[in-house]
Amino acid sequence: MNAETFDEAKWIDWTLEQTRRIAVVGLSSREDRDSYRASFYLHERGYEIVPVNPNYPSVMELKCYPSLDQIPGTVDIVNLFQRPDRVPASVDAAIILQPKLIWMQLGVVHSEAAQRARAAGIGVIMDRCIKIEHQTRFTT
Secondary structure (H helix, E strand, C coil), X not given: CCHHHCCHHHHHHHHHHHCCEEEEECCCCCCCCHHHHHHHHHHXXXXXXXXECCCCCEECCEECECCHHHCCCCCCEEEECCCHHHHHHHHHHHHHHCCCEEEXXXXXXXXXXXXXXXXXXXXXXXXXXXXXHHHHHHCC
16 A cells, blocks of 8 residues: 555555454553553454553553554554654654554544655545544444
């Protein structure tokens, strides 16, 4: 996929069909939180979830990293469960990591940060839920 020829529907399809390793920034250990429910759902369907949250040593029995720059190896997607004012710093860290896609969850929109990511060759989805998109495509 090429961020310069961005087609949101194609990026969502690619995400759900081709990606395997997803860094989830802001993943909570609380089972009632959307970040936990969405990540657990994807993990149960074979996606490798990499929790990123400085407040926990592990989430879902998975090693939790305090920041994106401490994740070993590569990730396909950086999934942001954050307030919009925290997005620019995460996008800047993600640009260094070079995922194929940055996914901002429902209610998370930051056009300037998205523009920087796309300029760096990274696709961006904003204000969509990866779990809902998966359920729509694979459970109907």
